[in-house]
Amino acid sequence: MERQIINRKKRVFSLEPNKNPSAVFTRKYTSHLVPALKKLNMNKNSSKQTVKHEVDMALALSAQEFAWSRFLLQKLSSSSNPTTTTSSSSDGIRILERPDKEGGNEEGGIEERLRELKKLLPGGEEMNVEEMLSEIGNYIKCLELQTIALKSIVQDST
Amino acid sequence: MSSRKSRSRQTGASMITDEQINDLVLQLHRLLPELANNRRSGKVSASRVLQETCSYIRNLSKEVDDLSERLSQLLESTDSAQAALIRSLLMQ
Numbered sequence: 001m002e003r004q005i006i007n008r009k010k011r012v013f014s015l016e017p018n019k020n021p022s023a024v025f026t027r028k029y030t031s032h033l034v035p036a037l038k039k040l041n042m043n044k045n046s047s048k049q050t051v052k053h054e055v056d057m058a059l060a061l062s063a064q065e066f067a068w069s070r071f072l073l074q075k076l077s078s079s080s081n082p083t084t085t086t087s088s089s090s091d092g093i094r095i096l097e098r099p100d101k102e103g104g105n106e107e108g109g110i111e112e113r114l115r116e117l118k119k120l121l122p123g124g125e126e127m128n129v130e131e132m133l134s135e136i137g138n139y140i141k142c143l144e145l146q147t148i149a150l151k152s153i154v155q156d157s158t
Numbered sequence: 159m160s161s162r163k164s165r166s167r168q169t170g171a172s173m174i175t176d177e178q179i180n181d182l183v184l185q186l187h188r189l190l191p192e193l194a195n196n197r198r199s200g201k202v203s204a205s206r207v208l209q210e211t212c213s214y215i216r217n218l219s220k221e222v223d224d225l226s227e228r229l230s231q232l233l234e235s236t237d238s239a240q241a242a243l244i245r246s247l248l249m250q
Contacts, residue, residue, distance in 0.1 A: 037229070037233065040233060041233050046229075046230050046233035046234050047230060047234075048226060048227050048230040050230075051226045051227075051229050051230040051233070052223065052226040052227075052230075055222060055225075055226045055229075109203075109205035110179060110204050110205045110208065112205075113204075113205050113208030113209050113212065114208060116208075116209075116212045117208055117211060117212055117215075120212055120215045120216065120219075121215075129178050129182075130178065133178065133181060133182050133185065136182075136185070136186075136211075137185055137186075137188075137189055139215075140189050140211075140214070140215060140218070141189070143215065143218040143219070143222070144218065146218075146222060147218060147221050147222060147225070150222065150225040150226070150229070151225065153229065154225055154228050154229060154232070
């Protein structure tokens with residue numbers, strides 16, 4: 001996996017240096033999420049909104065080396081009220097399927113898709129295209145790993 | 159189409175070179191195996207790759223939403239065996 005490690009002076013883990021980055025993320029993710037769920041369970045405060053908030057928070061905390069993660073953390077912290085609807089659920093972008101347009105104006109289609117992509121990436125609208133390029137790949141990867149981790153937790157209880 | 163553009167965002171934000179588009183498309187090809195498989199033998203439009211990437215991200219986000227809801231239901235349930243098991247997991 002290609003991955004640029006910019007800041008080696010960051011926290012030193014007592015892990016094997018060649019540890020799979022995916023495994024590291026998943027372990028971090030679980031170690032953030034499970035205690036959070038315990039807390040919700042103890043407080044009998046396990047509505048969908050609070051669970052979703054903790055799920056998002058665990059994602060942001062597990063990948064802090066990326067800019068999108070810091071943007072996500074910032075958003076979650078500023079809307080610390082768990083009853084607030086997350087923007088992901090209110091992000092009702094309509095996809096207009098206009099194949100003729102795509103054929104006729106390739107450049108226009110690309111610009112439109114890029115704007116959509118920027119909206120989907122946390123902090124994307126504040127990044128230039130070059131920054132988004134470097135961030136989008138690891139964002140998708142972390143979303144995939146998050147899904148796998150969540151499935152594992154839910155299925156553990158089956 | 160042009161009327162939708164926010165004027166304050168036009169400058170700089172929408173400037174993109176062909177090289178950057180190509181880089182993005184190549185990167186997304188590596189990330190989305192399904193898309194790569196479908197397009198292996200043919201040239202794919204950048205717009206299509208970007209669109210499918212957006213769809214893929216939305217699908218992942220929807221899946222996270224669904225799993226969160228499922229977790230919430232398990233935590234709130236007081237009678238099912240599943241709920242008991244997840245609570246025992248959290249007690250570890």
